[in-house]
Amino acid sequence: MRHKKSANLTISAVAFVAAFLVDLYLIISSPQYIEVIIAISLIVVVDTYFLVEGIINKVDDIASIQIDKQNELTKVEKGIYSVAKREEISRNQSMSAILDMMLELKDENSTLMRELINQNGMMSKLSIKKEMDNTSKIVNSNEKLAVLIAQSVTANAKSQEEAIEILNDICRELEQSNGRYNENAEQKYSHLKIMN
DSSP states (O other): OHHHHHHHHHHHHHHHHHHHHHHHHHHHHOTTOHHHHHHHHHHHHHHHHHHHHHHHHHHHHHHHHHHHHHHHHHHHHHHHHHHHHHHHHHHHHHHHHHHHHHHHHHHHHHHHHHHHHHHHHHHHHHHHHHHHHHHHHHHHHHHHHHHHHHHHHHHHHHHHHHHHHHHHHHHHHHHHHHTOOOSSSOOOOTTOOOOO
């Protein structure tokens, strides 16, 4: 279509130049042929109209092509802007999601730290209580041992005294049976001792 318009414009321009030159030649050389000059002048005017219209159409086509290119560029720019805007929104959303996740993890970390500190405190309290219980049990068992040792010592002392009395009685009986025993004299058998 463009080639056809260009060819028509070229033909119209050649016809205009030819008609104009013929018209000038006739005006200069043969002014008596006024009808022919008017006819050729009409052809020149009509051809001028078609030539001007063709030039205007050509300019319009070029302007239309430029406008189309500008529209395409605008569309491309809008598309690029739209994609860039979507990318920016997506990036902002993902960054926001990451920040939210980081805040949640921070809160969870704080909660876990508090729980860990509380558990450490409870373990320390339990450990102190256990040590106190163990200490009191040791003290109580030491007290019981001391009581048992005291009772054992007391029982040993009593047993020793009873054993000495029994030995004294045996010695008296032996002396009586041997005839050496004197009832008026107090006889002590201090030499008798319980062997440990």
